[in-house]
Amino acid sequence: MNYVDGEFVDTGNCFENISPVDGTVINQVSEADRALVDRAVASGRAALEGEWGKMTLAKRCELLHNVADGIEARFDEFVAAEMADTGKSFFQARTIDIPRGAANFRAFADMVKSQPSECFHTDTPDGRGALNYSVNKPLGVVAVIAPWNLPLLLMTWKLAPAMAAGNVVIAKPSEETPATATLLAEVMHSVGIPKGVFNLVHGFGPGSAGEFLTAHEGVDAITFTGESRTGSAIMKAAADGVKSLSFELGGKNAAIIFADSDFDEAVAGTARSVFTNGGQVCLCTERVYVERSIFDKFVAAMKVKAEALKIGWPLDEDTDMGPVISHKHRDKVLSYYASARDEGATVVTGGGIPEFADDRDNGAFIQPTIFTGLSEQAKIQREEVFGPLCHITPFDTEAQAVAMANGSDYGLAATVWTTNLQRAHRVAQQMEVGIAWVNSWYLRDLRTPFGGVKLSGVGREGGVHSLAFYAEPMNICIKL
Ligand SMILES: NC(=O)C1=CN([C@@H]2O[C@H](COP(=O)(O)OP(=O)(O)OC[C@H]3O[C@@H](n4cnc5c(N)ncnc54)[C@H](O)[C@@H]3O)[C@@H](O)[C@H]2O)C=CC1
Numbered sequence: 001m002n003y004v005d006g007e008f009v010d011t012g013n014c015f016e017n018i019s020p021v022d023g024t025v026i027n028q029v030s031e032a033d034r035a036l037v038d039r040a041v042a043s044g045r046a047a048l049e050g051e052w053g054k055m056t057l058a059k060r061c062e063l064l065h066n067v068a069d070g071i072e073a074r075f076d077e078f079v080a081a082e083m084a085d086t087g088k089s090f091f092q093a094r095t096i097d098i099p100r101g102a103a104n105f106r107a108f109a110d111m112v113k114s115q116p117s118e119c120f121h122t123d124t125p126d127g128r129g130a131l132n133y134s135v136n137k138p139l140g141v142v143a144v145i146a147p148w149n150l151p152l153l154l155m156t157w158k159l160a161p162a163m164a165a166g167n168v169v170i171a172k173p174s175e176e177t178p179a180t181a182t183l184l185a186e187v188m189h190s191v192g193i194p195k196g197v198f199n200l201v202h203g204f205g206p207g208s209a210g211e212f213l214t215a216h217e218g219v220d221a222i223t224f225t226g227e228s229r230t231g232s233a234i235m236k237a238a239a240d241g242v243k244s245l246s247f248e249l250g251g252k253n254a255a256i257i258f259a260d261s262d263f264d265e266a267v268a269g270t271a272r273s274v275f276t277n278g279g280q281v282c283l284c285t286e287r288v289y290v291e292r293s294i295f296d297k298f299v300a301a302m303k304v305k306a307e308a309l310k311i312g313w314p315l316d317e318d319t320d321m322g323p324v325i326s327h328k329h330r331d332k333v334l335s336y337y338a339s340a341r342d343e344g345a346t347v348v349t350g351g352g353i354p355e356f357a358d359d360r361d362n363g364a365f366i367q368p369t370i371f372t373g374l375s376e377q378a379k380i381q382r383e384e385v386f387g388p389l390c391h392i393t394p395f396d397t398e399a400q401a402v403a404m405a406n407g408s409d410y411g412l413a414a415t416v417w418t419t420n421l422q423r424a425h426r427v428a429q430q431m432e433v434g435i436a437w438v439n440s441w442y443l444r445d446l447r448t449p450f451g452g453v454k455l456s457g458v459g460r461e462g463g464v465h466s467l468a469f470y471a472e473p474m475n476i477c478i479k480l
């Protein structure tokens, strides 16, 4: 259901939400039309003029803490809804997705309280001087367009700082994952977020709620996570209104493994960075570069890791990997598997569809896959696939590894595995990415800058970077 102006709204026009686990219909989702998006924007504008716009910072932050508490109070429902929509494992949903949904609200409610404003004393010719100080104002109506891979986590990563900074928001979750956003609307409603401050519209991108929202003249800023091509389409839609944009886009992330690394840690960490969430995290590794002296041993150890992954029912406690998000997405990933084979790759493991002889055969399961033997020019080495796969390439020198890792149109994340401290700093700092991990992966601190270079994004979120994006600093100059 949509949630606009403090009310749950059924437009009467529905689309089916399909389970990636067994292909059944989970439920019908009400698709927002242009009129409902118009109403959401008007309602948001009214909220900025009303109670929300006048609310003290302390009260706003208290409400955001209440949202976090509200998510936790319904933790099991959120976990079940996220698993149903995505097929992700119980472990992933209950240890990462839903806890981060709550943590995002707490983190930004606390951070905004210590957001400083700038102040400068300025000399003037008459010697009296002037005082400049800035105040942070909200941007206004912010459109939040979220993807399906970490639905609640990524949506709240944007909603929380936007609301903490005093904006009103209109959220559009992916058409693949409407459920936790709808539960979140119920939480917002129950904790008393004033009407119009949080609005939720369901639907697709082009010709639907996504496009109506991003092209809307009443929207002041757009924050988006998803595919780079979609980012480009949204940028075009936003151009006429010259709106502020924050984009977290795709990745084609590299891992560099040196012979002096802790071998077992490097294998375990790299396997996690490749296969977590079925490879459907923008930070996942798809290109692995391994120093030649340990190449064969590393490939063999990764094969063991991939084949040990338990693929199955998301609800089973010991399931490591569920299906990918949809049959359409599985077809896309399979087409990359085929293209790798066509270009002469060696299939170390996987490359196809697992068989279960039960209802899961109607789902979108796919085998974790490792390739070797391709050049840097191969399609699978250049394009983001967003599935449970990697290609492993040997290297001979540090400079060669750095050049190959950086030889991508994308620049989101990289991982470096070495026990040589100087090399760790040297190589990490040479990575052309927004985030480099050394001897770890997906170690997150919500205060750190998060985002990408090249095709991987525009701007940074996280900590003060999020708060800066969602605020309009205004300078006041007083002649003394
Ligand atoms: N790197 C990342 O974070 C992600 C990458 N992907 C990749 O993108 C591919 C396509 O998946 P999608 O779900 O279609 O991702 P997408 O990037 O197209 O969709 C993300 C969000 O944008 C919305 N959207 C799409 N087109 C839009 C438009 N023209 N205007 C406004 N909103 C629009 C969608 O409805 C969804 O809410 C996947 O196969 C995957 O490879 C998907 C999700 C996240």
Ligand SMILES: O=C(O)/C=C/C=C(\O)C(=O)O
Pocket: 147, 149, 150, 154, 157, 225, 226, 248, 280, 281, 282, 283, 444, 450
């Ligand atoms: O903020 C995080 O912890 C994760 C971010 C992941 C993405 O932005 C993504 O997968 O698109």
